[in-house]
Amino acid sequence: MKHKVRLKDMAKPAEVLCPLAVTDLDPVPGYEERPFKQVKPEWKEKYDLSLDGFSALALTPPATKEAEEELVNKFLRGLEKLFTKENNWTFMQPTALSTDYCVRCNTCNEACPVYVESGRQDIYRPNYRSELLRKIYQRYFTTEGRLLGSFVGADVELNWRTIYRLAELTYRCTICRRCAATCPVGVDNGLMNRELRKLFSQELGIASEGVHKGGTMRHLQTGSSTGMTPAAFLDTIEFIEDDIEERIGRRIKIPIDKKGADILLIHNAGEFVSWPENPAAFAILLDAAGIDWTLSSESMGYEGVNYGTWYDDFQFARVAVAQVQAAKKLGVRRIVVGECGHATKALVEIADRVCVGDLAIPREGCLPLLEQIVTSGAIKFDPSKNNFPITLHDPCNMVRLMGIVSPQRNVLKAITPPGCFREMPNAGVMNYCCGGGSGFAVMNSMNFPEWRDSVASRMKAKQVLEAFSDCLDPSIPKYYCAPCSNCKGAARDALMEYYGFRDKYNIIYGGLVELMVNAMVDIEKPFVSWEDEF
Amino acid sequence: MGETFSWLIAGPFMYLAVIIFVAVTLKKVVTIASMPRHLRWDLYPIAHEGPAGSVFQKVEFWKQPRAVHLAYELAEMAEEIFLLKRTFLYNRKMWNFSYPMHAGFYLIIGWIGLVKFGALLELIVGLKVSGASTVFWAQALNAATILAGAAGLVLGLFGCLGLLWMRYTDEDLKDFSSPVTFLNLYLLIALFGVGLVAWLVEDPSFVLARGYVASLYVFKPAVLPPIMTFEALLLGIFLIYLPFSRMLHFAAKYFFYHNIMWDDEPLVAGGSLDKTIGGYLHFKAEWSAPHLKSGGSWLEQATTNPAKPKEEGK
Numbered sequence: 001m002k003h004k005v006r007l008k009d010m011a012k013p014a015e016v017l018c019p020l021a022v023t024d025l026d027p028v029p030g031y032e033e034r035p036f037k038q039v040k041p042e043w044k045e046k047y048d049l050s051l052d053g054f055s056a057l058a059l060t061p062p063a064t065k066e067a068e069e070e071l072v073n074k075f076l077r078g079l080e081k082l083f084t085k086e087n088n089w090t091f092m093q094p095t096a097l098s099t100d101y102c103v104r105c106n107t108c109n110e111a112c113p114v115y116v117e118s119g120r121q122d123i124y125r126p127n128y129r130s131e132l133l134r135k136i137y138q139r140y141f142t143t144e145g146r147l148l149g150s151f152v153g154a155d156v157e158l159n160w161r162t163i164y165r166l167a168e169l170t171y172r173c174t175i176c177r178r179c180a181a182t183c184p185v186g187v188d189n190g191l192m193n194r195e196l197r198k199l200f201s202q203e204l205g206i207a208s209e210g211v212h213k214g215g216t217m218r219h220l221q222t223g224s225s226t227g228m229t230p231a232a233f234l235d236t237i238e239f240i241e242d243d244i245e246e247r248i249g250r251r252i253k254i255p256i257d258k259k260g261a262d263i264l265l266i267h268n269a270g271e272f273v274s275w276p277e278n279p280a281a282f283a284i285l286l287d288a289a290g291i292d293w294t295l296s297s298e299s300m301g302y303e304g305v306n307y308g309t310w311y312d313d314f315q316f317a318r319v320a321v322a323q324v325q326a327a328k329k330l331g332v333r334r335i336v337v338g339e340c341g342h343a344t345k346a347l348v349e350i351a352d353r354v355c356v357g358d359l360a361i362p363r364e365g366c367l368p369l370l371e372q373i374v375t376s377g378a379i380k381f382d383p384s385k386n387n388f389p390i391t392l393h394d395p396c397n398m399v400r401l402m403g404i405v406s407p408q409r410n411v412l413k414a415i416t417p418p419g420c421f422r423e424m425p426n427a428g429v430m431n432y433c434c435g436g437g438s439g440f441a442v443m444n445s446m447n448f449p450e451w452r453d454s455v456a457s458r459m460k461a462k463q464v465l466e467a468f469s470d471c472l473d474p475s476i477p478k479y480y481c482a483p484c485s486n487c488k489g490a491a492r493d494a495l496m497e498y499y500g501f502r503d504k505y506n507i508i509y510g511g512l513v514e515l516m517v518n519a520m521v522d523i524e525k526p527f528v529s530w531e532d533e534f
Numbered sequence: 535m536g537e538t539f540s541w542l543i544a545g546p547f548m549y550l551a552v553i554i555f556v557a558v559t560l561k562k563v564v565t566i567a568s569m570p571r572h573l574r575w576d577l578y579p580i581a582h583e584g585p586a587g588s589v590f591q592k593v594e595f596w597k598q599p600r601a602v603h604l605a606y607e608l609a610e611m612a613e614e615i616f617l618l619k620r621t622f623l624y625n626r627k628m629w630n631f632s633y634p635m636h637a638g639f640y641l642i643i644g645w646i647g648l649v650k651f652g653a654l655l656e657l658i659v660g661l662k663v664s665g666a667s668t669v670f671w672a673q674a675l676n677a678a679t680i681l682a683g684a685a686g687l688v689l690g691l692f693g694c695l696g697l698l699w700m701r702y703t704d705e706d707l708k709d710f711s712s713p714v715t716f717l718n719l720y721l722l723i724a725l726f727g728v729g730l731v732a733w734l735v736e737d738p739s740f741v742l743a744r745g746y747v748a749s750l751y752v753f754k755p756a757v758l759p760p761i762m763t764f765e766a767l768l769l770g771i772f773l774i775y776l777p778f779s780r781m782l783h784f785a786a787k788y789f790f791y792h793n794i795m796w797d798d799e800p801l802v803a804g805g806s807l808d809k810t811i812g813g814y815l816h817f818k819a820e821w822s823a824p825h826l827k828s829g830g831s832w833l834e835q836a837t838t839n840p841a842k843p844k845e846e847g848k
Binding site (some may be wrong): 004006007074077078082085086087089090091092093094096098100101102103104105106107109110111114122127131148150151152153155177180181182183184185186188191201202203204205212217218219220221313314315317318321334348349350352353354355356357358360362364365367368369371372399400401402403404405406407462480 | 544548566569570571572573574575577578579583587588589592594595596613618619620621623624625628632688705706707709710711712713714715737761780782783787788789790791793794795800801802803807808811812814815817818819820821822823824825826832835836837838839840841842
């Protein structure tokens with residue numbers, strides 16, 4: 001059922017403005033929906049769940065009129081700062097243009113998987129939150145808004161409900177920017193969503209706990225968003241060396257803190273914790289290819305993530321600068337970011353205009369390097385070892401937002417037999433987000449994961465089913481290749497656990513390097529295994 | 535009285551409208567262009583990179599010469615401007631009306647150009663642009679002017695009426711359509727509609743329009759018949775209003791594409807971008823969340839670690 005929620009309704013009292021139920025959602029073929037879990041009574045009492053019945057932020061309503069006034073005033077002060085160059089040189093131009101020149105054609109709506117899969121609920125339109133921002137900005141900061149009010153659209157009341165619902169709403173968008181790619185004018189609702197998150201974080205101190213407190217702040221405190229200290233990192237590397245020995249029958253010494261190396265490889269630290277086979281595969285490949293590389297044990301130097309990318313310019317800058325400083329300390333020639341989409345985009349591209357002066361050290365993503373390893377002939381690959389259906393997920397950050405489209409495909413074509421690799425619908429720059437983007441994969445508070453898995457990842461589930469539609473029989477093992485740590489997190493939580501693809505269809509997920517090592521002639525035992533997964 | 539009114543509208547008011555349109559549009563464009571250089575926020579494919587695609591696909595891409603093929607960028611922009619490519623691909627229902635409306639604008643702009651050219655010919659070389667002319671290209675110019683004007687008015691009116699119908703009947707669009715959205719459409723409908731009536735009733739060969747433009751060139755504004763006077767009034771209002779409205783997206787669009795989505799200029803140590811950004815780092819930021827340093831510059835903020843344990847006694 002579609003719930004009609006007008007923009008003006010955001011300010012109105014309602015227990016839940018858009019009460020989402022699984023029956024609202026667009027069906028996934030072969031999947032039997034389970035009703036959403038009941039919200040705990042204590043959550044209802046304590047927290048604001050009045051947007052859609054879910055909460056990513058666990059916000060407590062203001063207790064007094066004064067507290068509400070302070071909240072409203074702070075929000076307005078933050079909103080004003082988005083439009084001043086001193087406070088927001090980083091994104092002022094795109095923000096101002098997206099505020100002034102949207103023609104309200106709604107073209108962006110159908111591009112958004114969250115909107116479509118939710119049964120086209122109004123509140124999830126990509127331009128819904130941007131339009132709220134515009135209306136509030138008009139009402140309080142423009143002459144025409146003050147004079148003409150609702151005639152020019154400045155008709156949204158600003159109260160704590162509007163602010164809290166808007167805050168929650170910013171965590172219903174994966175910032176995949178598929179909407180921006182379809183906008184005839186160039187309005188970027190993904191950016192506007194991030195600007196709103198930024199306002200909440202930088203002015204009101206409101207952010208997802210998984211992204212801010214348990215993410216960036218822990219990153220800055222311990223050296224890694226996972227909480228892995230440099231000493232723990234060294235222990236993990238030893239464990240990975242043992243694992244490699246067990247898998248391939250010989251020990252590889254992973255280079256750590258090698259001064260003056262050609263490459264400093266920076267992984268998403270989640271790989272060390274959740275998917276150590278990925279850094280292991282990198283180590284095997286780089287060693288076999290004879291590449292001069294190293295990892296860093298310096299605090300921040302072994303962690304590629306930058307959660308500020310999703311919500312806070314200052315947090316972003318702090319992490320990016322610290323990462324590059326770690327590389328400079330080692331005197332490496334270049335940084336290569338491992339299989340992590342947002343880390344690649346953050347450090348290689350966005351940080352390009354933060355790391356000025358002597359911090360402008362060369363940085364690149366790993367996919368071109370992997371392609372070079374394949375095409376150089378330094379390693380012999382036997383494609384027949386990857387004789388199973390494989391589909392490829394295009395991480396938004398590396399593909400639509402950086403244009404890295406062909407290297408991963410060239411690698412797959414070289415290491416798989418003909419007919420095994422199949423594209424999923426909308427492959428390439430118009431791919432759909434895995435559902436874990438913008439920090440969703442690390443946000444696990446309250447009942448948010450249920451919303452994430454059921455709504456944000458739903459389109460990806462459909463794409464995977466379509467890609468494997470000719471071989472869904474569980475007797476055929478299948479591989480969902482997602483060369484991004486966040487995307488793998490979403491695959492684990494949504495595709496494998498929520499939708500049950502592993503049990504039902506015998507689909508496993510993993511990165512690109514695992515498939516490369518699996519195809520290496522010199523390695524006898526399969527590196528990719530379905531048996532381990534069951 | 536009627537003639538005086540017509541002269542005031544067709545003369546001083548029209549000059550004023552054109553001056554305001556140009557001045558405000560320029561001011562807005564300069565304001566946008568002088569906003570600070572933002573962080574990179576690319577969206578691919580970037581047209582000027584050509585068929586090779588993103589430079590990030592290459593190993594050690596910073597060693598490659600930066601690909602900026604103007605022809606590809608112009609081709610993509612032309613598709614977007616003249617065919618409304620993205621609307622065609624992603625919102626066909628709206629394209630069915632938006633395209634005729636935009637085509638109407640382009641044809642009317644073309645018509646204005648032809649009328650101005652014809653007026654200049656008449657003024658400078660004394661050649662009469664007319665269907666009865668014995669000079670072939672004067673005949674051709676006359677035919678092209680009539681065709682562009684008539685087609686522009688019909689298409690523009692059709693497109694605007696269609697868009698108005700969509701805004702009234704599409705429930706999803708309704709909530710995103712404030713009264714000013716409807717005002718914009720009504721103004722355009724009036725502009726195209728009255729223009730169409732004026733053409734049919736008062737000036738089927740655009741002889742009066744050409745003569746009127748010639749009179750503006752020599753600062754002796756002509757008096758127009760009633761419907762054309764009304765059309766001049768509407769045109770003047772439209773020109774004054776346009777740069778203050780979101781219809782200025784025709785100019786803003788260039789910045790959206792060229793300066794935001796397709797701004798892939800890399801930062802080179804010691805280069806001008808490096809210096810520009812370096813200057814921004816001295817801006818004082820006034821955000822006040824607990825993890826930020828109040829009153830600190832961007833550089834101080836970027837090098838502050840709020841999670842670092844505080845030293846004892848401090």
